[in-house]
Amino acid sequence: MGDGKRDTGVAPYLPPLADAATRVEQLARGGDLAGVARLLSTHRDEVLRRWLSAAGLQPFLRGVPERTVADHIPVLFDALVALLERSAPRQIDAEAPLDDPEVLAAAQSHARERLDQGLRPTDVVTEFRLLRQEIGRALRRHAAELDGAATGDVLAAELLVHDALDGAIGLALAALTAYVGQAVDQLRGQLAERERLAAELARLAAIVESSGDAIIGLAPDGTITSWNAGAARLYGYAEDEAIGRGIDLIIPPDRRGEVARLLPRALAGESVAPYETVRLAKGGHQVDVSVRLSPIRDAAGRVMGAGLIARDIAARKRAEAALRANETRMRAIVDSALDCIVTMDASGRVTEWNPAAERTFGYTRDAAVGQELAVLIIPPALRDAHRRGLAHFMATGEGPILRKRLELTALRADGAEIPVELTITPIAAHGGLDGPVRPELFTGFVRDLSDRKQAEAERNAFLATLVHDVKSPLTAAKGTAQVLRRWATRGAMPPEQLARRADTIDTSISRAVGRLDELLDVARLQAGEALELRREPVDLVELVLRAVAQFQSGTERHLLHVDVPDLPSEPDVPAATSATSAADTPTAGGGGLVGQWDRARLERVVDNLLSNALKYSPEGGAVTVAVWREPATPATAANPAPQDQQGALPPLPAPPVAWAVFSVTDEGIGIPAQDLPHVFDRLQRAGNVGSIPGSGLGLFAVRQIVEQHGGASTVESTEGRGSTFTVRLPL
Incomplete structure (x- = not known):
């Protein structure tokens, strides 16, 4: 012994x-x-x-x-x-x-x-x-x-x-x-x-x-007196290499004060609580361990040394690190989700509330967690049904709305009700060794449908307007065709009447085709594509006069007036002849104003502005169209080309030497001040239009076509007094 x-x-x-x-x-x-x-x-x-x-x-x-x-x-x-x-x-x-x-x-x-x-x-x-x-x-x-x-x-x-x-x-x-x-x-x-x-x-x-643990006996001076196989496996030292040496053999230099501080407590009869630390193995690598230090007493109860038991916790540390990493990933997924992720416990109180829920419902996570979900986001009229459904499920395990996509109405912090899509998934937790399985948590995935519902409403309104806009000229063409058929059955029709009727059909069909072309342009612009402009010499004065004559022939309540001041002759530009005489237009004067533009799309711009002037002047009145030439100033010459829908800038054209300008002024309902910044946006209409039909695409197309030509469009308006739309095109 x-x-x-x-x-x-x-x-x-x-x-x-x-x-x-x-x-x-x-x-x-x-x-x-x-x-x-x-x-x-x-x-x-x-x-x-x-x-x-x-x-x-x-x-x-x-x-x-x-x-x-x-x-x-x-x-x-x-x-x-x-x-x-x-x-x-x-x-x-x-x-x-x-x-x-x-x-x-x-x-x-x-x-x-x-x-x-x-x-x-x-x-x-x-x-x-x-x-x-x-x-x-x-x-x-x-x-x-x-x-x-x-x-x-x-x-x-x-x-x-x-x-x-x-x-x-x-x-x-x-x-x-x-x-x-x-x-x-x-x-x-x-x-x-x-x-x-x-x-x-x-x-x-x-x-x-x-024993699977490392068990080491220590003398009062810290000398190793016993060393089991578990210690040999953990630290790499054989028994004869360790016994008789100081415990510092396995203590990293920066941890030696640890044992020096705790060993006297064990020698004083105190059991030192388990704690996690690192120890030094043979070869110099460190190992993670959980250590407990207790006194060893002789038969008389006197402390004769200390017992040190260490357990390798490297695997547990790795598992904990993996768990933390997984929790971090899951938290990142929840926090970055575009949909709301809301979790409640079996009592109906919120336990999880991600950033998307903060944005959608207006409550911060701190404000939401711990609150009853019914009070936060369920409209008052539906709260009792929610509470009864939760109680019924907890009692019976039956829930008809679980794991299904539902469209409901939810409540925001500001009191507004919004449409949402909701899916609820129960998270089961065992009630005990022999108890039934009952959900401990319920996770709801909520998607705000406001934008989708608005888009659907806008789409439906757009389709209704499209049908109206395309159907009207086609109906006119069909009516004219039926008149021609009746004349044909009677035997003959004067050539001038036949020509007029044919022109009506041609104009109606052209309007329908133009409307469809406009929609195609809008679709291309929405996709970020630049329009393929078919540039050719176009006389803006002639184009405006022709359009004014056509619109004047279709209205008796409005008087259209064209103001064309004398324009200087422009050498090197081919002369254009007007298809509409001064007698056919309310007022016309001056010469031509020719530029390299896409005729069909420019006609669409003029038609949209004239059509709006008549449509939003339901009581009639004067509509004045002015056309003039404006020299380019440093401010207007530096007008930048607009960004397309993807944020890319098309190549900048050379600064213009002058602008061809035309404006359309009406005496109609005007535009509210708060709507002016948005009148050229897609699917936007002024708040005072009432039942006047429209798609919200016409002015959007005007701005896009003008900007594709390197020009600019502006509006001035006073509600109840009328509006003036002005277009500048580079010469």
């Missing part, structure tokens, strides 16, 4: 200690074990009686009446009950030691008594396990007496007793190793007893060697 290895018998009588902090917290979150403690106290005599009966059946107690007396077992039972009264799962964490001083003292007293009576350490362990078994049976047998206690509380109490008793057994036997060593020294002369004790020590050493 003088080889320096006396204290190798510590906890190897037991399997590796379970992590009670983790096991208990998993099984009973938030439970109260005081009720379980009172249950055990009530059935104390029954537990002790059944333990005594079970112990009496063990071979090591048969025929030895004095061994059937176990004065310290009742004390140990009472210490375990007291431990339960002081414990609750949420109060147990990785910093709390598993060994309780009262439990440890009672266990040591019983073990010492039994060894004095001649029992082997394995027999003592058997008695402790019988006590643990009877406590567990009593808990399960009488669990129904607990008023409202959950299965998890009973199971948590049983696990806590299990781990606390196992820890006490290991430390008690570790302390008794010294006691056995002293007994061996006292009985050295008695060969038979010495051999028996040596065999027991060998068994203790074998159990220590088989």
Whole structure:
């Protein structure tokens, strides 16, 4: 016994200690074990009686009446009950030691008594396990007496007793190793007893060697006195390389103050709570470990050293890191989702509220979490139905709206109701070992349908206007064709009437085709495509005069007037002849104004502006169209080309030397001031148009066509007095 290895018998009588902090917290979150403690106290005599009966059946107690007396077992039972009264799962964490001083003292007293009576350490362990078994049976047998206690509380109490008793057994036997060593020294002369004790020590050493944890014995000065196989595996040093060396062998230089600070506490009789740290393995690499440090006492109770138990937690660390990374990824997914992700618990209160929900409903996450979902986003008229549905599902497990896409109305923080698409998915959590599966959480995926609904409404309005705009000229063409058919059946038609009727058909069909061409242009511009302009010499004066004559022929309530001042002659530009004489137009004067433009699209611009002037002057009145030439100033010459729909800039044309300008002024309803900045936007109409038909595409097409030509369009208007639209085209 003088080889320096006396204290190798510590906890190897037991399997590796379970992590009670983790096991208990998993099984009973938030439970109260005081009720379980009172249950055990009530059935104390029954537990002790059944333990005594079970112990009496063990071979090591048969025929030895004095061994059937176990004065310290009742004390140990009472210490375990007291431990339960002081414990609750949420109060147990990785910093709390598993060994309780009262439990440890009672266990040591019983073990010492039994060894004095001649029992082997394995027999003592058997008695402790019988006590643990009877406590567990009593808990399960009488669990129904607990008023409202959950299965998890009973199971948590049983696990806590299990781990606390196992820890006490290991430390008690570790302390008794010294006691056995002293007994061996006292009985050295008695060969038979010495051999028996040596065999027991060998068994203790074998159990220590088989432990999965690293178990190290330390002298008061920090010298390593024992080193099991688990320590050799963890740190890489063989037993003969470690024993006799200081504990600094495995302590990184920056952690050496750690042991120097904690070892005196263990030598003073204090058990140091488990803590996580790093240790230095052979070869210089560091390993993550969870360490606990406890005093080792001799038979007289004096501290003779310290026991250091370390557990490799590298795998757990990797799992925790992976879990954190996964949580980070999931949080990033939830936070970056365009749809709202809202989670509520079984009581209907919000537990998750992502940024999309903040934007959609107007509540911050801090303001929403913890609030009842019904109050936040469900309109008042639907709240009672929501609450009844949740209660019905929790009671029956039946929910007709789960896992389905539904379109509903939701409520914003500002009181506005919005259309949403909702899908609710329950997240199941087990109610206990034998309990039914019930959802613990419900996750709702919510999509704001406001934009889609608005787009659908705009699309429907657009299609209705399109049908009207295309159908009208086609109806006119059809009517004219029917007149021609009737004339044909009568025999003959004067050539001038036939020509007029044919012109009407041609004009109507041209209007329908023009309307379709306009829609194609809008579609191209929306897709970010530039228009393919077919540039040719076009006389703006002639084009305007022709359009004014055509629109004047279709209205009697409006008087169209054209103001064309004398224009300077332009050399090198081919002369254009007007197809409409001055007599055919309200007022015409001056010469031509010719530029390189796309005739068809420019005609569409003029037609849109004239059509709007007449349409939004429902009471009639004058419409004035002015055309003039304007020299380019530095400000207007530097007018930049607009960005297309994808943000790309088309090539900039050379600065113009002059502008061809025309304007259309009416005396109609005008445009409200707040709508002026948006009149050229797609599908935008002024708020005062009432039932006047329109698609919101005409002015959008005007601006896009003009800007594709390198020009600009503007508007001035006073509500109730009329509007003036002005277009500038580069010459």
